[in-house]
Amino acid sequence: MRVVIVEDQGLLLDALADGLTARDVEVVGRARDRDEALGVIDASAPDVALLDIRLPPTYTDEGLGIAEQVRARYPDIGLLVLSSYAEVAYAERLLSLEEESRAVGYLLKERVGELAELVGALRRVASGEVLIDSYIIDRLMKRRRTRDPLATLTPHERRILALVAEGRSNLGIAQVLGCQISTVEKHLTVVTEKLGLPASGDRHRRQLNVRVLAVLAFLRGTPPVQT
Amino acid sequence: MRSDGPRRWPAAALAAGTVMLFALAATVLSRQTATGRWFIDWPLRLWGVAAVGPGVVVWLRAASPRLGQLMVAAAGTYYLNYLRGSEQPVVFAVGFCLAYLWVGLVAHLVLTWPVGRITDRAQRVMVPLCYAAPVGSQVVRYLVDRPRPPWGFGIPQPNTLAAQAGSALFALLALITVVILVRRWAVASRLRRRPGAPVWGAVVLACLLGVGVSLASMLSPTLWLEIPLLVVALCAGLFLVPAVYGLQRQRAGWARRGLADVALGLWVHGDPTTVDPPRLQQALADAVGDPTLRLIYHLADESYVDIAGRVVAPPQPSAGRALSSVFRRGRLFALIEHDEALGDEGGVAEATIAAAGLAIENAHLYATLQAHIEQIRNSRLRLATAAFEERRRIQRDLHDGAQQRLFAVLVLLDMARHQLGGDGESIDLPRRTLQRAHEGLQDAIQALRELTENIYPVALAEHGLAHAVESMADLSAVPLTVDIDRRRWRPEVENAAYFVIAEGLTNVARHAGATRAGVTVSAAAGYLTVEVVDDGRGNARPLAGHGLSGLQDRVAVVGGTLSVGPATGTDSGPVRGTRLVARLPLEE
Numbered sequence: 001m002r003v004v005i006v007e008d009q010g011l012l013l014d015a016l017a018d019g020l021t022a023r024d025v026e027v028v029g030r031a032r033d034r035d036e037a038l039g040v041i042d043a044s045a046p047d048v049a050l051l052d053i054r055l056p057p058t059y060t061d062e063g064l065g066i067a068e069q070v071r072a073r074y075p076d077i078g079l080l081v082l083s084s085y086a087e088v089a090y091a092e093r094l095l096s097l098e099e100e101s102r103a104v105g106y107l108l109k110e111r112v113g114e115l116a117e118l119v120g121a122l123r124r125v126a127s128g129e130v131l132i133d134s135y136i137i138d139r140l141m142k143r144r145r146t147r148d149p150l151a152t153l154t155p156h157e158r159r160i161l162a163l164v165a166e167g168r169s170n171l172g173i174a175q176v177l178g179c180q181i182s183t184v185e186k187h188l189t190v191v192t193e194k195l196g197l198p199a200s201g202d203r204h205r206r207q208l209n210v211r212v213l214a215v216l217a218f219l220r221g222t223p224p225v226q227t
Numbered sequence: 228m229r230s231d232g233p234r235r236w237p238a239a240a241l242a243a244g245t246v247m248l249f250a251l252a253a254t255v256l257s258r259q260t261a262t263g264r265w266f267i268d269w270p271l272r273l274w275g276v277a278a279v280g281p282g283v284v285v286w287l288r289a290a291s292p293r294l295g296q297l298m299v300a301a302a303g304t305y306y307l308n309y310l311r312g313s314e315q316p317v318v319f320a321v322g323f324c325l326a327y328l329w330v331g332l333v334a335h336l337v338l339t340w341p342v343g344r345i346t347d348r349a350q351r352v353m354v355p356l357c358y359a360a361p362v363g364s365q366v367v368r369y370l371v372d373r374p375r376p377p378w379g380f381g382i383p384q385p386n387t388l389a390a391q392a393g394s395a396l397f398a399l400l401a402l403i404t405v406v407i408l409v410r411r412w413a414v415a416s417r418l419r420r421r422p423g424a425p426v427w428g429a430v431v432l433a434c435l436l437g438v439g440v441s442l443a444s445m446l447s448p449t450l451w452l453e454i455p456l457l458v459v460a461l462c463a464g465l466f467l468v469p470a471v472y473g474l475q476r477q478r479a480g481w482a483r484r485g486l487a488d489v490a491l492g493l494w495v496h497g498d499p500t501t502v503d504p505p506r507l508q509q510a511l512a513d514a515v516g517d518p519t520l521r522l523i524y525h526l527a528d529e530s531y532v533d534i535a536g537r538v539v540a541p542p543q544p545s546a547g548r549a550l551s552s553v554f555r556r557g558r559l560f561a562l563i564e565h566d567e568a569l570g571d572e573g574g575v576a577e578a579t580i581a582a583a584g585l586a587i588e589n590a591h592l593y594a595t596l597q598a599h600i601e602q603i604r605n606s607r608l609r610l611a612t613a614a615f616e617e618r619r620r621i622q623r624d625l626h627d628g629a630q631q632r633l634f635a636v637l638v639l640l641d642m643a644r645h646q647l648g649g650d651g652e653s654i655d656l657p658r659r660t661l662q663r664a665h666e667g668l669q670d671a672i673q674a675l676r677e678l679t680e681n682i683y684p685v686a687l688a689e690h691g692l693a694h695a696v697e698s699m700a701d702l703s704a705v706p707l708t709v710d711i712d713r714r715r716w717r718p719e720v721e722n723a724a725y726f727v728i729a730e731g732l733t734n735v736a737r738h739a740g741a742t743r744a745g746v747t748v749s750a751a752a753g754y755l756t757v758e759v760v761d762d763g764r765g766n767a768r769p770l771a772g773h774g775l776s777g778l779q780d781r782v783a784v785v786g787g788t789l790s791v792g793p794a795t796g797t798d799s800g801p802v803r804g805t806r807l808v809a810r811l812p813l814e815e
Contacts, residue, residue, distance in 0.1 A: 060689050084630065
């Protein structure tokens with residue numbers, strides 16, 4: 001897997017490059033700001049770009065700007081964005097890069113401390129999956145609602161819903177929970193019925209991503225996306 | 228002025244006493260000059276004594292003692308004519324020559340009335356003439372006719388040529404005086420006419436009576452016309468002076484009351500009309516009855532401006548106009564240009580100046596205060612903005628500096644952990660230590676992130692109020708409905724609104740015992756209205772402490788208002804809950 005790292009802080013950039021290399025990730029380029037990033041990506045044709053969201057000159061959302069340009073130019077390059085803040089707005093912007101989101105991920109920056117997980121996330125994004133940091137999903141799940149439909153879910157069902165929102169497949173969920181995939185599917189049918197989410201199987205990646213968006217939209221309190 | 232009374236009274240008392248004694252001596256001396264008719268004798272003998280009273284009062288109380296002094300002097304010299312009753316040749320000669328000196332004094336009085344000073348050319352010519360004529364004509368008569376005592380009112384004397392010439396001169400001067408008075412009335416300012424047409428008429432009548440007396444004495448040797456006319460003229464003069472004086476006092480009182488109103492407007496009511504220079508000038512002019520009154524402000528740079536703020540030439544005194552200076556705290560604040568006659572009315576000019584001084588100073592203070600308030604408001608906003616910018620800078624430094632380096636160390640720790648690999652006994656201890664370091668650093672990064680988020684709400688600046696409040700709502704302890712206008716506002720307003728909501732929600736979580744809460748932010752009529760409502764116990768008191776005053780400060784910085792009250796209208800039941808409302812102006 002060929003990766004380009006875009007990070008303005010030199011020490012972190014080097015550490016990340018070394019750490020990923022040590023874990024058999026091919027770091028084909030590194031950049032510290034937007035222009036450099038676009039040049040490096042042009043030159044190196046990576047599978048995934050690992051982007052810090054806050055970059056010079058304004059330190060706000062330059063990373064997302066790079067993601068938009070890269071997606072427009074090279075639709076096949078996966079985009080994993082790292083952010084210090086759990087900003088739902090940024091996650092949504094990333095998910096709305098295309099009509100049907102794919103190959104994007106939004107993680108909290110402190111996930112760099114678990115390089116094994118980061119490598120896993122890079123691989124999933126490279127293979128076209130969508131993933132959202134569990135911290136954001138947690139926050140959304142915990143949001144108190146006047147009439148809370150989540151209250152009708154059992155703790156087990158809530159856990160499964162959160163994992164769906166993070167972008168995991170049924171198989172992935174079964175692995176996380178240590179149970180049969182059929183059990184996961186059974187629970188999911190109940191959850192989608194209870195919450196009135198669009199039903200979807202796990203046959204296609206496209207449906208998986210639609211599922212993420214639907215759950216996210218639901219959690220944020222807006223009507224689910226209709227497909 | 229009243230305040231001058233104590234200094235004037237010894238001189239006035241001495242003069243009055245002298246006149247009384249002299250009157251007594253002179254009339255006793257001239258007992259033989261009596262006509263034998265009491266209604267002629269007594270008015271004539273007592274006129275001078277009677278004139279002393281009003282004369283002393285005017286001397287003591289009027290703005291200028293001149294008129295009073297002239298009256299007392301006229302009263303005293305009046306008794307010189309009784310010396311003509313003396314058999315002693317020298318006393319008789321003095322009495323004869325100076326018998327009509329008092330007429331000169333009365334003429335002086337009438338000609339300079341109501342000011343008491345010689346101000347124009349007519350007066351400068353006429354006043355000496357009026358002294359010279361009665362004395363000169365008597366001296367000539369004394370030398371030509373060689374009169375012999377006893378002599379006096381009511382004692383028939385040969386109507387010689389010299390006597391006729393003297394009477395004719397009297398009549399002529401009296402006529403001229405009448406003409407001067409009438410002309411002066413015609414051209415006088417409103418202020419000068421203040422004693423009123425009847426009084427002017429009476430003065431003119433007294434003069435005409437004088438003319439009559441003179442003509443009678445010139446044409447007819449009989450005393451039957453002359454003496455009663457003289458008595459009437461003297462009595463008229465006697466009653467006229469106090470009447471005029473009283474009227475003048477009354478008018479001055481009115482003016483002072485008007486000025487008191489102006490001053491009261493300043494002190495008691497803080498009346499803004501007295502702060503506005505054109506209105507102040509009008510109020511002063513109305514109060515003192517001088518429509519020509521003008522206010523001229525003196526600026527620190529020695530220039531003068533009128534009430535409209537136009538620069539004017541340094542004012543100079545001119546005919547009929549006087550300038551009064553208004554000093555406050557030792558500095559020339561303003562000049563009041565007014566009719567000269569204002570100075571004649573007891574204390575009116577001084578009272579005007581005092582009132583104007585107060586008003587001008589008040590206006591000055593008001594303007595200064597307004598300027599200071601504006602400055603303070605601006606500097607407070609600048610300080611608040613600067614403080615917020617400083618927080619932003621600290622937040623960035625922590626985030627983009629320290630935190631990023633900590634991330635790098637975290638990666639390195641993870642790498643070390645990975646490099647150690649394996650499960651062998653020998654590396655178990657360092658592995659565990661590394662694991663602890665890794666976890667500790669993660670905790671530190673988490674703590675730092677929470678700290679930086681509290682220092683400055685990044686979501687607010689980058690995504691606006693709606694988004695920042697929704698993020699905040701994720702962590703709310705009670706179910707929350709959020710309805711926020713998604714537009715962006717100026718940063719100061721967004722900041723204030725954000726902190727109102729944050730403080731409100733903190734309070735809901737801590738004290739309200741609420742089961743739900745709502746946040747609404749809406750923009751209408753130039754204001755952003757921020758509302759935090761809960762259905763809790765409705766005890767807003769915890770907010771009354773530091774939290775509320777802190778919020779009030781934040782809201783006041785952007786010119787907004789904050790109110791706390793029960794959240795009525797949520798149900799039809801009993802009053803419950805708390806409603807925190809901030810109204811923030813959208814425009815500066």
